[in-house]
Amino acid sequence: MKISSFTNTSRRQFLRGVGVAIGLPTLAQFASPAFARSVEKPPRRMLLISNNLGVLPWHFFPKESGRDYALSPYLEELRDYREQFTVFSGLSHPAVVGGHSTENCFLTAAKDPTGSGFRNTISLDQFAVEHLGQPTRFTTLNLGVNIDKANRSLSWTRDGVLLPTEDKPSELFRRMFVQGSPDEVRRQLKRLEQHGSILDTVSEDLHSFQSRLGRDDRNRLDQYFTSVRELEERLHVAGEWEQKPKPATDRDAPEDILDKAKFFEKFDLMLRMAQLAFESDSTRIVTLMVDGFATPVFEISEEERSLNGYHNLSHHGQAKDKIAQLERVDRRQMQVLRDLFGRLSEKTEGESNLLDHTMILFGSNLGDANVHNSTNLPILLVGGGLKHGQHLAFDRDHNKPLSNLFVTLLQSAGIEADAFASSDGNLNELLK
Incomplete structure (x- = not known):
């Protein structure tokens, strides 16, 4: 089934007939024997990730722009994939202010989340679903790490209703594979x-x-x-x-990690579950909120635990010991992402690999958690066969709307969208 966009009328006709038009998706051959499938053209996918406490900005952003920029300390962790990612500076959501309250607006760009009578708007993933229909068993999968399920989510309906996250890998595995x-x-x-x-x-x-x-x-x-x-x-x-019938897998069901202190192990496991969902074509859109706000004292490595809970640590107040720990936390986070990129790039799909067919957005609703700043957001886009290997730097004092990038993601997914949320254009310089 080829991903394409539909008008409202044609989309409804498609959905009404989808029960007889599509059977179990036929799948492309993967290097792993877990799945076997054959499609004429590999589908386009999106993995949208947000850590609601962000990263230390001065270690994330490169000093130079363009293609010949020097990698920043954090991006050094991703050096092997330099030509497969783009880093952005000078992007944010206009009028989305209010510190931690902005976390639910990362994929919606809904303004003034602390205002009286605030109501969220549709998130990027759900907007895409409206146009793509349902060529897979799940339209999207909305995942979380240490998530406060009652109050936080990246995924919101058009009417501004929170869609709860799944934080148990075992339950996700059951839904995907257990008949x-x-x-x-x-x-x-x-x-x-x-x-x-x-x-x-x-x-x-x-x-x-x-x-x-x-x-x-x-x-x-x-x-x-x-x-x-x-x-x-x-x-x-x-x-x-x-x-x-659900697809078969030779993978064992994962064991849930109940200890919130094992933050990075949980993050890595959820990314592996997202990869498994893509490999089995259970869905083509995944959101993942990494909830640092709800994370207590946690393990940074086998030898080190954080001085405070993640939230208190992010409010470092320029304390040298906290900043030093945060740098190690951020580097570990980059390493977890690097491992994901490696696994996806090793999975053959068609004439390319899974990373080339998957757009991975990593970022945060906070540009600097220490002072609750929600401008100049740390944004990294990886894979998807886009024109990467560059630092796209925009005005850090008068930011360009992050939704411009969202428009480009939608268009790259085959959706005829000229606008989304607060966008005033696109970033189609990423398209080949």
Whole structure:
């Protein structure tokens, strides 16, 4: 199944027929024997990662711009992949201020999260889903590390509703690979049917008084009906997928790491689960929030534990011992990412590899956690077959919207989008 964009009408027609149009995805041959598949053209994927406490900015950003820049101390950890990533400076979300409150806005760019009556907006991953339909069992997977599930997420609906994260690798593995019994499948289908009946009833009730509303209210109601119809379509497709066999794997189910102090082990395991989801074509979009705010005293290495919980450590107040520890924390984080890039680049897919077909965005909602600054965000984009090997530096005092980069990611994924959130253009200099 080739990823492509759809108009609203053609997308709905596609989704209504998806139950008979797609079976279990046929998969491309991987170096690992865990999966075997064959597709005409490898799909495009996105892995969107945010650490809500960021990194020490002076060790992250290069001093020079362009292609001949000298790697910064942190980017030295990624030297082997220099030609496969782009680092950005001078990007942020306009009017997204409020310290830690901005963490839920990293993929939405919703303004003024501390303002009275704030309501979040649709996140990048969910916007992409609206245009791509559901060519895989899961439209997206929304993951977390040490996540405060009730209050934090990278993924939000068009109506500004938080989509909860999955923080248990074992449960994620079960959803992707463990086939339910016939009775379990029937029960799940029954639940999906019941949700559909509720939506039908709500729609009928609202249609009965729609004619009595003013123009603005009718427009709002039309938007609501559109959301209801799209949800019904998703329920229909979910029902079709529920009746299809899940892919097989020779991997063992992972054991959950319950100790929050094992922060980097948990981060690495979740990245491995995201990779497994891509390899099995269970989804093509994954979000991952690394919740430093909720992380207590943690292990930096086998020999060292943090002086404080991650949040308190990030508010270093220029204390030399805290800054030195944060540098080691940030370097370890870069090393975990480097290992992911290595694994993806070793996985053959078509005439290339999995890294070339996966756009990996790593960044944070905070440019400097010590002072709650939310400008000049640390942003790294890796893979995806884009034109990399450069530092794209924009005005650090008058930042360019980060959403411009999001527009380019959408377009690279095959979505005909000219705008997203606060964008005022794109960064298509990344496209080949």
